[in-house]
Amino acid sequence: MIIGERKPVKEILQLIGDRKKILVLGCGTCVTVCLSGGEKEAKELASLLRIKKYQASDYTVERQCEPEFIRPLDYRLKEVEAVLSLACGVGVQALADRYPRTPVFPGLNTTFLGMPVEQGRWEERCGGCGQCIVHLFGGTCPVTRCAKSLLNGPCGGSKDGKCEVKPDRDCAWQLIYDRLKLQGRLDALLEIQPPKDWSPSRHGGHRKMIREDMLL
Ligand code: SF4
Numbered sequence: 001m002i003i004g005e006r007k008p009v010k011e012i013l014q015l016i017g018d019r020k021k022i023l024v025l026g027c028g029t030c031v032t033v034c035l036s037g038g039e040k041e042a043k044e045l046a047s048l049l050r051i052k053k054y055q056a057s058d059y060t061v062e063r064q065c066e067p068e069f070i071r072p073l074d075y076r077l078k079e080v081e082a083v084l085s086l087a088c089g090v091g092v093q094a095l096a097d098r099y100p101r102t103p104v105f106p107g108l109n110t111t112f113l114g115m116p117v118e119q120g121r122w123e124e125r126c127g128g129c130g131q132c133i134v135h136l137f138g139g140t141c142p143v144t145r146c147a148k149s150l151l152n153g154p155c156g157g158s159k160d161g162k163c164e165v166k167p168d169r170d171c172a173w174q175l176i177y178d179r180l181k182l183q184g185r186l187d188a189l190l191e192i193q194p195p196k197d198w199s200p201s202r203h204g205g206h207r208k209m210i211r212e213d214m215l216l
């Protein structure tokens with residue numbers, strides 16, 4: 001899922017500026033699950049803005065990133081001076097595209113693609129590199145989980161299984177070794193991985209996907 005964190009209130013107030021009629025718009029998908037931008041958070045933020053004398057209302061759509069879910073907002077947007085979106089950056093842009101005359105402000109910082117590892121804790125798992133090779137590493141992604149994105153073994157700096165760059169996190173290469181050992185596949189580590197082709201990653205710019213069989 002996409003993980004996001006709400007911006008500090010002080011920053012949100014700076015974004016809104018002197019606009020008074022604000023719609024706080026939650027999203028019912030990823031950011032609801034990671035407790036940063038769902039219905040509850042939208043209500044809380046709208047309430048906080050009202051305390052600060054804004055005419056803030058709130059609403060939550062199922063998915064802000066898809067046009068059919070935001071189309072029903074047309075009449076609500078006529079009533080406000082700005083939208084404070086609690087969706088990920090995709091949702092913010094979908095709104096901004098549909099309502100080009102209305103300022104849309106991001107209330108969240110979109111941070112990573114991750115998963116919940118325990119109650120209240122999420123960790124990054126995928127950097128969307130565009131060419132998944134995670135099977136080569138026993139199902140642990142070194143692109144994302146190794147601080148140096150190493151594909152041919154550890155850097156040598158890990159200690160007690162922890163990363164030298166971020167000692168509160170497991171060394172990805174320790175995890176890879178342990179998993180391959182469990183599967184009886186340690187010989188896979190002898191295979192030299194060629195330099196990764198980064199052209200399908202976002203370093204090549206804005207990406208798109210087309211499914212010819214789905215086009216009308
Ligand atoms: S190899 Fe690329 S696509 Fe696969 S999990 Fe890692 S970052 Fe994501």
Ligand code: SF4
Pocket residue numbers: 145146147148149150153154155156157158159162163164165166170171172173174
């Ligand atoms: S300690 Fe492990 S996870 Fe950290 S940079 Fe080195 S190999 Fe990567």
